[in-house]
Amino acid sequence: MSSPLITGAVVSEETAASAAPPTRPFHVPHPTPPRGRRRRKGDGLTALAYLWPGLAGFTFFILVPLLGSLVISLFEWPLFGTPTFVGFANYQKLFSDPTFYTVLLNTVIFAFVYTALNLLLALAVSLWLNTRVKGAGFWRVIFFLPAITPMVANALVWRLLLSDNGIVNSALHAIGVQGPSWLSDSRFALASVIAMSVWQSFGYNVIVLSAGIAGIPKELLEASRMDGTNAWQRMRSIILPMISPALFFTMTMTMIGAFQVFVQPQILTQGGPGESTNTFVLYLYRNGFVFDRLGYASALAWMLFIVVMLITALQFAGQKRWVNYDK
Numbered sequence: 001m002s003s004p005l006i007t008g009a010v011v012s013e014e015t016a017a018s019a020a021p022p023t024r025p026f027h028v029p030h031p032t033p034p035r036g037r038r039r040r041k042g043d044g045l046t047a048l049a050y051l052w053p054g055l056a057g058f059t060f061f062i063l064v065p066l067l068g069s070l071v072i073s074l075f076e077w078p079l080f081g082t083p084t085f086v087g088f089a090n091y092q093k094l095f096s097d098p099t100f101y102t103v104l105l106n107t108v109i110f111a112f113v114y115t116a117l118n119l120l121l122a123l124a125v126s127l128w129l130n131t132r133v134k135g136a137g138f139w140r141v142i143f144f145l146p147a148i149t150p151m152v153a154n155a156l157v158w159r160l161l162l163s164d165n166g167i168v169n170s171a172l173h174a175i176g177v178q179g180p181s182w183l184s185d186s187r188f189a190l191a192s193v194i195a196m197s198v199w200q201s202f203g204y205n206v207i208v209l210s211a212g213i214a215g216i217p218k219e220l221l222e223a224s225r226m227d228g229t230n231a232w233q234r235m236r237s238i239i240l241p242m243i244s245p246a247l248f249f250t251m252t253m254t255m256i257g258a259f260q261v262f263v264q265p266q267i268l269t270q271g272g273p274g275e276s277t278n279t280f281v282l283y284l285y286r287n288g289f290v291f292d293r294l295g296y297a298s299a300l301a302w303m304l305f306i307v308v309m310l311i312t313a314l315q316f317a318g319q320k321r322w323v324n325y326d327k
Helices: 004-019 043-072 089-094 099-129 136-148 151-162 165-172 189-214 218-224 231-242 244-258 265-270 280-291 293-322
Strands: none
Touching: 043 293, 089 293, 099 136, 099 189, 099 244, 099 280, 136 189, 151 165, 151 265, 189 244, 189 265, 218 231, 218 265, 231 244, 244 293, 265 280, 280 293
């Protein structure tokens, strides 16, 4: 038997529950955005006022010349004279021009060898600078200095160094070695251009990669050392994955710049001996301003644009397999 006290308590609770008004679902009001963040009618005009100088420069100095070169490529267009419409004849002429294939091969060899050496040297120097070496800031300035000095001046200095009676061959002769003709021998000319180009620009990649290495948590490297890993294992499993975004950026930008090489072969070798150091942009320049064929030069420019775009697209497609953006 139930106690009358307990029964009365239960009845009273049920009566109170039935008498209570029904509860409404809890409603959380949406926060009202601050007045300062609301979009006003004049925001678009204000943004346009700030953007128009850059947009105007992009339109008149990049977009208009780009479209103009596409139009010129459809003409037989002398530097001085009346242009003649030829349609796609300039593009058809490309594939029957043996020099086109030569300069394309030279440029591809230059781009891949130059990019590989540039990144390897920049990575090695960056690792060295992040080992608590004394005067690391001073060395960064020394390595970066060639990248900000005029390329023409650097190329002239290298031409003096690598000439037949230059400093390099004189130093080799002093130790009993007969130095080659670095700039007039087809076996060494392209290698000399690559060496000068790597020296000129690898300092920029040193700065980028050094920043990436400095961002790796020290605790992670210390923990790997305590686990007994060697330097190569830390490089492969920790350092390279952690700086892969910086490596991808430097590789892409270095490759794009390599396909546009012009000053180095023009100053050092004038594209010779023969066509051994003739590059895409150098051949384009000669067709436009030496051979008086602006239409053909414009077709070469668009072909270069397609080649660089395809290689860059391949790089972006391949980076999904090895670039790690999670830290």
